[in-house]
Amino acid sequence: MQKKIVTLALSALALAASAAHADEGGANTVRLGMYFVHFDAKADNITGPYAPPGLNIHANNVETLYVAYVRTLSTHFNVELAFGYPPLTKTEGRGPAKLGSVPYNGQVISTARWFSPSLVVNYVFGSANSRLRPYVGVGVNYTKFLARQSTALGNAASGGPTSIALPSSVGPTATAGLAYELADRWHLYASYSIAQVNSKLTANTAGIIRTSEIHFWPNTLVISAGYSF
Amino acid sequence: MLRKIGMLGAAVAALVLAGCGGTNSPTATVATSTQRGTLVVNPALRVASVNAADFAAQLNATASGPQLLQLAGTPACGVDFYYIRYMTVGPDNSAQPATAALMVPTGAAAPCTGPRPVVLYAHGTTTDRNYNIANISDTTNSANSESALIAAVFAAQGYIVVAPNFLGYDSSTLGYHPYVNGAENAIVMMDALTAARTALLSTFTPTTSDSGKLYVTGYSAGGYAAMATVKAMQAAGVAVTASAPASGPYALEAFCDAIFFGQVNIGSTEFAPLVTTSYQHAYGNVYSQTSDVYSSTYASGIDTLLPNVTPIDTLFSSGKLPQTALFNSTTPTSATGIPQVDGAADQLLAKPASPPYSAEQATLFGLGFGSPYLINDSFRVAYVDDAVINGDQAEMTLIGGGTLNSGTVALAATSMVGLRKDLALNDMRAGGWSPQEPMLMCGGDQDPIVFFQNAQIMAALWTPYVSAGLVSVLDLNGAPQANSPFAPLQVALQQEEAQLAAAQGVAAVASFHAAEAPFCMVAARGFFAQVP
Numbered sequence: 001m002q003k004k005i006v007t008l009a010l011s012a013l014a015l016a017a018s019a020a021h022a023d024e025g026g027a028n029t030v031r032l033g034m035y036f037v038h039f040d041a042k043a044d045n046i047t048g049p050y051a052p053p054g055l056n057i058h059a060n061n062v063e064t065l066y067v068a069y070v071r072t073l074s075t076h077f078n079v080e081l082a083f084g085y086p087p088l089t090k091t092e093g094r095g096p097a098k099l100g101s102v103p104y105n106g107q108v109i110s111t112a113r114w115f116s117p118s119l120v121v122n123y124v125f126g127s128a129n130s131r132l133r134p135y136v137g138v139g140v141n142y143t144k145f146l147a148r149q150s151t152a153l154g155n156a157a158s159g160g161p162t163s164i165a166l167p168s169s170v171g172p173t174a175t176a177g178l179a180y181e182l183a184d185r186w187h188l189y190a191s192y193s194i195a196q197v198n199s200k201l202t203a204n205t206a207g208i209i210r211t212s213e214i215h216f217w218p219n220t221l222v223i224s225a226g227y228s229f
Numbered sequence: 230m231l232r233k234i235g236m237l238g239a240a241v242a243a244l245v246l247a248g249c250g251g252t253n254s255p256t257a258t259v260a261t262s263t264q265r266g267t268l269v270v271n272p273a274l275r276v277a278s279v280n281a282a283d284f285a286a287q288l289n290a291t292a293s294g295p296q297l298l299q300l301a302g303t304p305a306c307g308v309d310f311y312y313i314r315y316m317t318v319g320p321d322n323s324a325q326p327a328t329a330a331l332m333v334p335t336g337a338a339a340p341c342t343g344p345r346p347v348v349l350y351a352h353g354t355t356t357d358r359n360y361n362i363a364n365i366s367d368t369t370n371s372a373n374s375e376s377a378l379i380a381a382v383f384a385a386q387g388y389i390v391v392a393p394n395f396l397g398y399d400s401s402t403l404g405y406h407p408y409v410n411g412a413e414n415a416i417v418m419m420d421a422l423t424a425a426r427t428a429l430l431s432t433f434t435p436t437t438s439d440s441g442k443l444y445v446t447g448y449s450a451g452g453y454a455a456m457a458t459v460k461a462m463q464a465a466g467v468a469v470t471a472s473a474p475a476s477g478p479y480a481l482e483a484f485c486d487a488i489f490f491g492q493v494n495i496g497s498t499e500f501a502p503l504v505t506t507s508y509q510h511a512y513g514n515v516y517s518q519t520s521d522v523y524s525s526t527y528a529s530g531i532d533t534l535l536p537n538v539t540p541i542d543t544l545f546s547s548g549k550l551p552q553t554a555l556f557n558s559t560t561p562t563s564a565t566g567i568p569q570v571d572g573a574a575d576q577l578l579a580k581p582a583s584p585p586y587s588a589e590q591a592t593l594f595g596l597g598f599g600s601p602y603l604i605n606d607s608f609r610v611a612y613v614d615d616a617v618i619n620g621d622q623a624e625m626t627l628i629g630g631g632t633l634n635s636g637t638v639a640l641a642a643t644s645m646v647g648l649r650k651d652l653a654l655n656d657m658r659a660g661g662w663s664p665q666e667p668m669l670m671c672g673g674d675q676d677p678i679v680f681f682q683n684a685q686i687m688a689a690l691w692t693p694y695v696s697a698g699l700v701s702v703l704d705l706n707g708a709p710q711a712n713s714p715f716a717p718l719q720v721a722l723q724q725e726e727a728q729l730a731a732a733q734g735v736a737a738v739a740s741f742h743a744a745e746a747p748f749c750m751v752a753a754r755g756f757f758a759q760v761p
Contacts, residue, residue, distance in 0.1 A: 050276050050312070050366055100366070101280040101307065156433070159275035163256040206257040206274035207314070 029070040031189060033224020035084040037062050040217040043201070045095075048210030050159065056094040057109070057201070057212065062087040066222050075128045080120045080137065080175075082222075086113035086146055093157060102156045109154030110164055116143040116218075118173045118195065131181040141173040141195040150203070158205040165204070166214075171196035177222070185228045193220040262316070263324035265416070266423030269314040272431035273331060277366045280307035281336055284385055288377065291368075297381050300721070300747050304385035306334035306341035309433060310376075312363040315424030319396060319403055320413045320511040328400055329393040329421040330363035330376065332384035335434050340387030344440035346470070346757070348383045349422050350392040351414065351447030351454035353746075356499055356544075358536040361399040362392045375448075375746075382750040388757075389429070389439065393421035395454075397536055406536055408503040409481060410511055411655045414454035415461035418445075444757045445472040448746050449679055452477025452672075456657050456687075459664060469666050471760035473753030476672040476679050476745060479657040480686040482640055482649060483624040486616045487680065488555070489609060490577040490628065492590075493597020495677045495739050497555040501603060502535045505648065512654075514647030522608045522648075526601040527551070554599030561606035563614055573617045577628075578610065592735055593677055615646040623658075623686045633689035663691050664700055669756040671749035673705040675726065678742035681706075703752055705745050714759075715752050722748045 039059035046055040064087035072078045090111050093104040120139030126132070150162035177191025197216035202209060257270045279287065281304040288294030298304075311331040319325045334341040352362050357371040364370040365377065376392075384390045395417055397406030407413040426439055445462070447455030452474040459472045478484050485504075488494055505522055509515040509532065520528040527550065534549060545552045563574035580598050583591035616624070623638040631637060640658050644650045653659060670688065674681035684702050694700040706723065709716035725744055729737035 050274070050364065052366060098283070100277040101283040102278050156278070159277075160272050161256050204256050206272060206312075207259060207270045208274050208312075 027072040027228045029068075029072065029078075029187070029226045029228040031066070031068040031070060031082075031224040031226035033066040033189065033222055035062075035064045035066045035087070036221040036223075037064070037084075037087065038219040038221075039089070040219055041214060043212045043214040046201075046203075046210050046212045048203075049208050051210050052096065052099065054095040055099075055104070057214075058092045058094045059216070060090045060092060060108075062089050066224050068224070068226075070122075070226070072228075076124050078122050078124060078135075080122055080139075081117060082120065083115065083117035086115045088113055093154075099157050103153065104157050107153045107157070108151055109157055110148065110150050110162075112148040112164070112166060113146045114143055115146055116141060116195075116197075118142075118175075118193070120173060120175055120193075122175070122177075124179070133179045135175075135177050135179060135191075137175045137177075139173050139175075140170065141197065142168065142170050143195075143197045143199075144168045145199065155205075158203060158210075159208070160206045162203050162205040165202040166199045169197045169199050171198060179226075182225075187226045187228070189222065189224045189226060191222045191224075193222065194218070195220070260316075265317055266420040266427075267316040268424040268427040269316060269326065271427065273311040273313045273428040275309055275433060276312050276363055277310045278307070278335070278433070281305060281338075281385065284308060284380070288381060291377075293374065294377070297378065297747055300751050301378075301381040302386065304381065305338055306336045306385050306387055308380050308384040309333045309335050310363060310365045310380070311428060311432065312361075313421065313424055313428050314400070315420060317396070317417050317420035320407050320410060325396055325403055326401065327393060327396055327417060327421070328361065328363065328398075329391060329425065330361075330365075331425045331428055331432075332380050332390035332392070333429070333432055333434060333437055334384050334387050334389065335437070342434070342437055344438050345387055345389045346440050346442035346444060347422070347425075348379070348388045348390045348757070349418055349443065349445045349455075349458065350379050350383070350390055351418060351451030351458070352392060352395070353447070353449030353451045354408070354496070354500065354503065355398070356503075356535050356537060356541045358398060358538045360536070361394055363394070378747055378750060382747065382754055386754065388444070388754075389425075389437070391422050391425040393417050404533065405506045405510055406503060407511065408500075408507040409450060409453055409478060409655055410507050411453070411457035411657065412461065413511070415458040418454060418458040419462065419465075419467070442470045442761070443468065444753075444760075445469055446475065446750070446753045447477070448475045448749060449477060449742065452679075453479055453481075453657070456668075457655075459666075459668065460657065460660065460662050463662065463665055471667040471669075471757055472664065473669040473671060473749075473756050475670070475749035475753065476676060476742060477670075477683060478679050479670075479683045480623060480638075481652040481656040482658075483621045483627070483638075483656075483686055484680060484683055485649070485652050486621050486624040487627070487682070488597075489612045489616065490624070491556075491579065491581045491594055491597070492680070493553075493555050493594050494680065495553070495593070495596070495742070497597055498550050498553060498603050499535065499541060501555065502531050502550070504652075506532050506535065508648060508651040512647065512651050514650065516647075520605070522604060524557075524602055524605045527603055528605075551599065551601060551603050553596040554602040555597045556604055556609055557602045557606050558598040558600050560598070561610050563610055563617075565614055570614060570617050574610070574613045577613050577617065589735055589738070593738060612646050612649065615644055615649055616641070619644050619649075621653075623682075623689070627682060633685055635690055635692040638686050638689045657687060658690055663694055667699055667701070667756070667760045669701045669703060669753060671703040671705065671745075671752045673722070673741060673745045675706045675738065676742045676745065677738045701756070703749075705748055705752075714755055718748045718752055 065085040068082035122137035145166035148164040173195035175193040456474040670684040
């Protein structure tokens with residue numbers, strides 16, 4: 001699956017590049033803004049020794065700094081490499097109110113930062129001198145989870161110091177947005193993106209392994225400003 | 230320019246990654262040593278944590294919980310349940326991984342924190358390979374009720390509890406259980422205690438510590454293991470503050486003789502494979518092939534049957550074991566050619582009748598005879614012949630209607646049957662020892678599973694210590710003594726058993742052994758409190 005996604009993205013990039021070659025475009029743009037991320041996460045119940053039935057998790061929404069470099073390939077094509085400052089994402093327990101006497105439901109049991117760059121080929125509508133230009137894009141997202149931590153409450157619920165593994169994910173991403181020309185070289189952007197992130201949470205507490213398959217569909221709203229040169 | 234942008238992007242990415250800090254949470258350390266008593270994973274996993282109120286509420290929500298709470302008292306402490314993995318050795322001295330429960334009292338109340346006494350507990354017979362007394366959170370685990378019992382009686386009242394699962398259970402890789410192997414059971418107990426003391430240093434409540442007071446107890450086969458542990462600890466110079474083995478088969482040779490003489494106990498078809506497999510692995514002298522002992526119906530695979538992940542009722546219904554028929558209902562006869570031996574043996578081989586037994590006893594013992602049956606005729610005859618020729622004094626005294634005293638309870642001087650030799654070796658009368666610290670032997674003389682004669686024989690052997698008050702015997706079915714602190718327990722137990730008998734008739738007797746467990750454990754706690 002991951003190989004297919006990468007192949008598809010590279011094909012799209014090659015197509016755009018060939019179009020760029022034909023069109024001799026070529027401005028560079030750096031964008032800065034804010035990501036507003038809503039995690040539409042669905043996780044399987046946690047399974048493993050000493051895990052009562054019905055244990056689940058929920059990822060809280062986050063905001064973070066958006067940084068992107070965009071290379072204009074032609075009048076209608078550009079390629080965008082975007083990433084955010086790895087946001088601290090908090091995971092809450094979902095399920096029983098308490099495990100024994102340890103609070104669980106609604107408690108922040110773990111945190112992780114994730115570095116999640118996307119490479120997207122955008123098709124930009126309208127003419128080169130239009131002030132307002134909508135665009136759509138498809139690409140590939142790579143997500144690496146960093147600084148995974150079980151909180152004190154998470155350790156209490158898990159039964160001891162807990163290490164968390166979340167393998168990296170490669171998945172498709174799609175975006176739709178608007179670019180508005182503020183002034184020469186300056187633009188404002190608003191876009192909505194969605195990506196697919198699949199990972200398997202593996203928690204190790206005193207050698208006891210519990211797991212959960214997690215499927216994120218991060219819905220991302222980006223407000224940014226860009227400078228072209 | 231593009232190149233500069235690329236470098237800038239790489240620098241930003243590097244900065245971003247550097248800003249993320251550490252990579253992961255710490256976890257436990259795993260010891261590689263196979264030395265006895267090594268705590269393999271430290272800190273140990275806390276399986277569950279309940280405060281006093283929640284523990285009471287959870288017990289009250291179960292069928293037997295309210296009665297247990299009434300007996301054990303309202304929890305004064307919460308309890309943290311830990312799962313310990315540690316190293317011990319098997320009967321062949323091979324390094325063996327083993328597991329145990331560590332229960333730590335919690336809460337701010339005085340009896341729940343700071344230096345606390347330790348109760349080392351041995352669980353009873355189980356045929357469930359997955360038995361895990363640490364797994365209080367799984368009500369489907371067959372150990373759940375025993376785990377709740379000792380938590381309610383001891384941990385929730387301020388005792389730190391250490392309870393091994395024994396080899397052959399839970400995640401043990403040993404393919405059998407060293408059942409009623411006294412020296413081996415004691416090693417597993419002592420190593421669990423060593424590992425638990427290490428684990429105590431890294432719990433969620435590190436201020437709760439071992440006070441140095443050590444109490445040893447256990448029920449049924451665990452009562453035997455508890456007494457074996459006291460014996461081994463004394464031999465090793467380890468101080469035991471007091472002990473309370475309960476309803477255990479301490480006098481193994483006499484007990485097994487009684488069974489082969491036709492006094493077949495409830496559960497005998499489960500105990501027999503556990504014993505023979507254990508001793509065959511330890512000593513290699515029980516049989517050359519299983520059919521030397523077992524009938525052709527059951528001999529195949531009997532040596533690997535127990536413990537098993539398949540429920541015992543399924544093993545019964547699928548024909549792997551008979552439910553009660555230990556012996557052939559068509560009883561065999563002795564043929565040594567020695568008239569006195571054959572005459573005595575034939576009497577003992579006959580199906581018990583009333584008289585001399587009571588009608589209830591004859592009915593109960595009679596359940597042990599049927600067809601198909603477990604033990605083959607030739608082995609039973611050989612065993613009984615040996616028991617007649619090389620008599621266990623205690624059993625012969627009981628059979629003859631005599632009185633047990635320190636002069637009438639000796640083990641057989643010798644034996645020609647491997648199983649009987651092994652039973653004698655593991656009999657708690659062996660080794661010329663006696664308790665050096667207070668011991669209470671609790672049980673009930675109506676117990677149809679582990680006969681109370683086991684405690685009576687040990688008490689007779691230790692008559693001087695009983696007289697001096699060092700060794701006490703509590704017969705829950707006995708007449709309550711007005712000045713005895715255990716009288717309320719006797720009264721309550723006898724009321725409960727009377728109610729069971731009224732509801733179920735003679736079949737109720739089968740549940741007496743289990744019914745007595747919480748009463749003996751509460752008696753043990755009261756006894757320990759008198760030996761601070």
